Amino acid sequence: MIRMTDVHKAFGANKVLRGANLTVPTGQSMVVIGGSGTGKSILIKCILGLVQPDSGTIEVDGQDVTRVPRDAFLARFGMLFQGGALFDSLPVWQNVAFRLLRGSLKRPRAEAREIAIEKLRRVGMGPDVADRLPAELSGGMQKRVSLARAICAEPEIIFFDEPTTGLDPIMAGVINDLIREIVTEMGATAITITHDMTSVRAIADQVAMLHGGQIRWTGPIADLDQSGDPYVDQFIHGRPTGPIETLR
Amino acid sequence: MIRLLAAIGAGVLGLLAGLGRLTLFAAETVSHAVRPPFYGREFLNALVQVGYFSLPVVGLTALFTGGALALQIYAGGARFSAEAVVPQIVAIGMVRELGPVLVGLMIAARVTSSIAAEIATMKVTEQLDALVTLSTNPMKYLTLPRVLAGLLVMPVLVGVGDIIGIYGGYLVGTRSLGFNAAAYLQNTADFLEPLDIISSLTKGAVFGVIATLMGCYYGMHSDRGAMGVGRATKGSVVAAAVLILAANFLLTNLFFTA
Incomplete structure (x- = not known):
């Protein structure tokens, strides 16, 4: 299980993560959605140690990722x-x-x-x-x-960062199917970062939405359309109006 | 006035911080040299890239420089009837100064720029992050093999450059200036001392480390995007060239005036 608790990360004045909390159960496929530049990639880079969080804790199977031997730890990841x-x-x-x-x-x-x-x-x-x-x-x-x-x-754990970005819809579908098949047959824990809703529905067991540096909503994929969260609703339907500010 | 002093102070602090970062980078590189794992294949590849593929540019540079030096010394020497010193001055000029410095600068242009651009591109395309996730330390995998290759192969390149430079002077001396071939070679061999050769090869080793280290340092610290890669490449060549010239002065001082 991967557990992130109150993780903060800023680059200068730009506060990217502002107390992000996320739990990914073992063997589950978690998809993190959110707008461009909301810190989704930073989230998984913090888990891997590619980016050092300013504060908060990240645990994998109950072990603080900053206190485990790096090589053995990274050998568990793809x-x-x-x-x-x-x-x-x-x-x-x-x-x-x-x-x-x-x-x-x-x-x-x-x-x-x-x-x-x-x-x-x-x-x-x-x-x-x-x-x-x-x-x-x-x-x-x-x-x-x-x-x-x-x-x-x-x-044991695989991260996918925007796996379908830049691909045509058919190739994106092929990649989505491959990811789903591989995660299922390997029994791996997976976190996928995407803003492609087709990918979300193809890959996810669980979905989390990152906005404003925090996880606003998390739940099973089956509940995504009835989340009751106006931010999630606006995002998954791609509406230009709503609580998420857009530049026009 | 205060604003001017603040600007000077900020500049000095920035310079010292940069030197500190560079020193730490060099120290980390050295620390990897004594800790396994070692990447022999990457080291051999770096040897070929830094050494073998630099031979043409080093050879041509040295050949033309040796020839031009012979012409200059002959013309200058003629002003006080000292044309006969051409073999000796070409030899000492090439081995002590022009060989190491010009080879160093050519390597800065060819190898430093290439290393900086390659590593900077790897950084902006997340290849360095990918290395980390594959349990491979980028300093150990990218920096150490290149710096070690620079340290070991540059004395060889400088030695080759010295020989070809002397040969360039020999060609001009014997074909254009009327020197006897055997006497030219005899004068060259008689005049060179072991210290000349030792200083030349030592300079080569130091310049090799500077050239490769600067390429790696600027590549690893590149900013994002094409501009970042461009800035890293330009900065690495300028820094390597300036440091090579400064190190040349210090080493010349150490070898020949101490």
Whole structure:
């Protein structure tokens, strides 16, 4: 279980998180929604230690994330970055098997390559892409490779940061389905950051809405349309008028 | 008046803070050199990128500089009938000063800029964050191999530059200025001392560390966006060039006047 309690984070005068509280039960798929620039990505970067919160506590399975050995802690996670964040200088299979080629999970290169190709197959890509460079792939293919990298070491917890941003609706649907299938078959705990409502409905067990630096509402996906929260209603229906201020 | 003093004070404080950050960055790099894991493949790749691919630019720079130096010394020496010192002055000029400094500056232009742009782009595209989530320390994976490669390969490049520079002077001396080939080489060999070569290679090692460290430092501290990458690249080359020239002065002082 992941638990964030009263987490604050500011960048200069810009207070991004103002006491965020969030609980994600083990094995559940939590989708965090909210407008652009509301700090959704900062939320998961705080959990991973990529960004240090100013105050508050973050626990994974009851352990404070600032007090656990970093390598062992990070080995439990997989992350799909918004832009893919594939390493330009490495071929696709080495990107996917990055964790298996070095560090505590190191395997022989041939075995790591085999696992990488298997994971590529899992995300719908053939072995022919294994030796290509990321720059030779389309945006959708890069997202798939990034997804294969996120699941390669079979993590217990997976974060997806805007997994469908920049993709056409069909490719976005494919990625959504893949995420749902993979999370279910791996039994992983997942947090997905998105403002794409199609993704929310495809991926989520639970939904949380971040607004004003705080989690305004959280509940099962089945309750999303009857949340009773005017902020959630405005967001999920994409209304320009409502409590969420918009610039026109 | 107070405003002027405040501006000067802020500038000095900013400079000291920058020096402090750079020192901590260098210290962290060194600390990774003695703590596993080590990334041998990245180190070999850095050796090839910094060393092997720099050979053409180093060779051409040294060749033309050695040739031009021979022409200048011959023309200048002719004013007081000292044309015969061309082999000796070309050798000492290339080995003690021009070889290390020009190779250092060419590496700052070619390698520092490339490292800074690459790492800065990795930063703005979240590749550095991705490294962390994959349990890989970016300092250990990106900075240490490059700085170690700079330390080890730059003396070799400077040595190659020295030899090619002397050869450039030899070509001009024997083909254009009428020097006897055997006598030219004999004079060159007789005049150079071990300290000249030691100082040259030491300068190379120091300049290699400066060039690669500046590329990594500015890349890691890049701002977001294309402008951030551009600023990091420009800043890294300027800082590396200035530090190389300053270090050259200090090392020359240390070797030849102490």
